[in-house]
Amino acid sequence: MSKLDSKSPTLxxxxxxxxxxxxxxxxxxxxxxxxxGTEKIIKTIDKEVFDQITNVATLxxxxxxxxxxxxxxxxxGFPIGGVAxxxxxxGGVISPGGTGFDINCGMRLILTDITKEEIxxxxxxxxxxxxxAVPSGVGSSGALNxxxxxxxxxxxxxxxxxxxxxxxxxxxxxxxEMYGVADWADVTKISEKAISRGIKQIxxxxxxxxxxxxxxxxxxxxxxxxxxxxWGIFDGQxxxxxxxxxxxxxxxxxxDYLLKFLDVMERKYAIKLxxxxxxxxxFYSEEGQxxxxxxxxxxxxxxxxxxxxxxxxxxxxxxxFKKDADKLGIRQLFDIAHNRPSLEEYEIDGLRRKxxxxxxxxxxxxxxxxxxxxxxxxxxxxxxIIGGSMETGSYLLIGKEGxxxxxxxxxxGSGRTMSRTAAKKAFSGEDIIKxxxxxxIYEKSASMAGIAxxxxxxxxxxxxxxxxxxxxxxxxxxxxLLPIGGIKG
Amino acid sequence: xxxxxxxxxxxxxxxFNAENRSLSGLFKxxxxxxxxxxxxxxxxxxxxxxxxxxxSTDTLEKLLFEFINEIIFYKDSENLxxxxxxxxxxxxxxxxxxxEACGExxxxxxxxxxxxxxxxxxxxxxxxxxxxxxxxxxxxxx
Numbered sequence: 305m306s307k308l309d310s311k312s313p314t315l316x317x318x319x320x321x322x323x324x325x326x327x328x329x330x331x332x333x334x335x336x337x338x339x340x341g342t343e344k345i346i347k348t349i350d351k352e353v354f355d356q357i358t359n360v361a362t363l364x365x366x367x368x369x370x371x372x373x374x375x376x377x378x379x380x381g382f383p384i385g386g387v388a389x390x391x392x393x394x395g396g397v398i399s400p401g402g403t404g405f406d407i408n409c410g411m412r413l414i415l416t417d418i419t420k421e422e423i424x425x426x427x428x429x430x431x432x433x434x435x436x437a438v439p440s441g442v443g444s445s446g447a448l449n450x451x452x453x454x455x456x457x458x459x460x461x462x463x464x465x466x467x468x469x470x471x472x473x474x475x476x477x478x479x480x481e482m483y484g485v486a487d488w489a490d491v492t493k494i495s496e497k498a499i500s501r502g503i504k505q506i507x508x509x510x511x512x513x514x515x516x517x518x519x520x521x522x523x524x525x526x527x528x529x530x531x532x533x534x535w536g537i538f539d540g541q542x543x544x545x546x547x548x549x550x551x552x553x554x555x556x557x558x559x560d561y562l563l564k565f566l567d568v569m570e571r572k573y574a575i576k577l578x579x580x581x582x583x584x585x586x587f588y589s590e591e592g593q594x595x596x597x598x599x600x601x602x603x604x605x606x607x608x609x610x611x612x613x614x615x616x617x618x619x620x621x622x623x624x625f626k627k628d629a630d631k632l633g634i635r636q637l638f639d640i641a642h643n644r645p646s647l648e649e650y651e652i653d654g655l656r657r658k659x660x661x662x663x664x665x666x667x668x669x670x671x672x673x674x675x676x677x678x679x680x681x682x683x684x685x686x687x688x689i690i691g692g693s694m695e696t697g698s699y700l701l702i703g704k705e706g707x708x709x710x711x712x713x714x715x716x717g718s719g720r721t722m723s724r725t726a727a728k729k730a731f732s733g734e735d736i737i738k739x740x741x742x743x744x745i746y747e748k749s750a751s752m753a754g755i756a757x758x759x760x761x762x763x764x765x766x767x768x769x770x771x772x773x774x775x776x777x778x779x780x781x782x783x784x785l786l787p788i789g790g791i792k793g
Numbered sequence: 794x795x796x797x798x799x800x801x802x803x804x805x806x807x808x809f810n811a812e813n814r815s816l817s818g819l820f821k822x823x824x825x826x827x828x829x830x831x832x833x834x835x836x837x838x839x840x841x842x843x844x845x846x847x848x849s850t851d852t853l854e855k856l857l858f859e860f861i862n863e864i865i866f867y868k869d870s871e872n873l874x875x876x877x878x879x880x881x882x883x884x885x886x887x888x889x890x891x892x893e894a895c896g897e898x899x900x901x902x903x904x905x906x907x908x909x910x911x912x913x914x915x916x917x918x919x920x921x922x923x924x925x926x927x928x929x930x931x932x933x934x935x
Binding site for chain 1: 798799800801802805806807808831833858862866868869870899901906909911912914915916918932935
């Protein structure tokens with residue numbers, strides 16, 4: 305796919321890291337679009353992002369800018385890595401396409417007291433056991449056998465339900481965004497189809513770019529020693545990171561409401577759009593509120609899913625090390641989503657405004673003191689998890705004051721530079737697995753073609769992405785985590 | 794008649810073009826493409842379980858969108874994948890599709906998995922008839 309040209313006259317350089325497209329670029333743009341990234345990053349972004357982010361700038365009630373973050377690439381409707389904030393008291397909209405179809409898809413980072421040297425001899429055994437305990441791949445179904453009523457309770461109570469009914473630690477909830485529950489969820493707003501698709505999938509990873517990794521941290525990859533110490537991170541430490549979301553239920557909720565919004569948005573709310581995937585309705589409309597409440601169920605399903613997976617991880621580590629998970633120091637550092645709109649307050653032109661910040665493939669990065677941050681992290685800033693490709697590692701960062709500019713939003717991953725279809729032609733899954741093994745990474749997947757699609761070379765340079773958000777003072781690096789083993793959905 | 798996967802339409806998802814002399818054939822091609830996204834050896838799918846469904850919409854694009862999503866729904870809710878379809882499409886006040894799909898439960902020992910298809914999208918979705926041939930481009934969310 306052709307890439308952006310940093311010398312293009314339509315792309316005005318605002319700073320080393322910010323590039324702007326004027327509202328005069330496209331009819332209907334209400335605000336400028338801003339793309340964040342070093343020049344090196346800008347050259348890796350596919351051109352369709354330009355069209356998509358300027359379409360987002362036409363949505364009703366948008367404030368300040370439509371943002372594309374350094375990991376952005378084209379999606380549908382919003383680009384992935386796209387952020388937009390809508391003033392809900394001025395008719396601002398809510399959009400299922402701006403939420404992302406995998407509602408509340410996100411990352412969970414688990415720390416341990418195990419060292420890399422201790423885990424090395426057991427890595428194959430651990431990954432093989434995790435592969436069995438955490439189902440992944442096409443149509444995977446989970447370990448839980450839920451009744452419809454239990455699934456409905458879970459859709460209302462989120463990770464809290466999972467801890468109460470299936471075990472876990474209440475400390476996990478304290479280390480989860482929103483403490484693991486969307487309290488506005490209303491299960492009467494989701495369809496029977498959503499329930500049928502989701503009921504067997506709790507505790508599963510899914511497919512595509514979803515993964516579970518065992519990682520390690522070295523002294524040279526700790527960038528903020530003070531925060532690292534405070535958060536319990538040390539040289540040689542083993543961590544576990546996983547990436548997944550609300551599975552089929554979340555997708556069904558998004559699909560159901562995309563169709564509902566398409567039916568009413570022009571007829572009832574005079575909203576005309578350039579792209580059907582941007583289907584929207586005013587937040588305070590009947591349809592907008594129904595979607596918000598249904599989307600809350602998707603959020604809860606996702607938090608519960610990650611909680612159940614964490615329980616499986618605890619069980620596997622405990623049985624292989626023959627020690628309680630607590631004695632292995634297994635504890636959750638944080639759980640954070642990158643596909644969820646969030647109601648937040650910001651000062652705009654001297655006035656406090658209530659905005660619905662859509663982050664599609666973008667992570668919240670709250671600077672210290674923001675009320676959205678769970679209490680234990682509030683004094684310093686929110687932890688941010690940026691998941692990389694299976695070959696290159698991931699980052700843990702912390703929210704910084706510069707994030708005021710982006711409505712507290714930062715990157716969520718590396719961001720693709722090559723399409724899945726192209727990657728499958730360019731790489732062999734078997735070769736990647738062999739090469740990773742020779743680099744000390746034991747990777748397991750249900751699909752060799754899926755491995756090829758997820759090749760490290762199909763993604764941007766994650767170091768450059770992390771450096772871009774740090775240079776913009778949106779989030780700063782705490783530590784880089786390198787993989788030693790993983791399962792790929 | 795055929796479908797082909799395209800590289801430069803969608804970065805993180807999978808796009809395909811399909812064309813067929815008949816509208817029902819075009820829908821069948823799209824269904825086969827969705828199964829090929831998920832399973833490598835689609836010929837290995839046996840016809841053991843039949844599902845019948847009817848969909849009515851006001852546009853052809855929505856009809857295709859809902860049809861593909863119905864196939865994905867059976868994959869998630871009942872672990873079913875199909876490779877045989879009997880499709881009838883009628884145009885009255887609205888478009889109505891009647892489908893009988895035949896397939897079996899997914900089985901790791903028999904079917905080689907690739908990647909999960911999660912939803913049809915409206916991105917670039919249109920159905921056009923040029924000459925005697927129906928054509929469409931579909932992007933599937935991965």
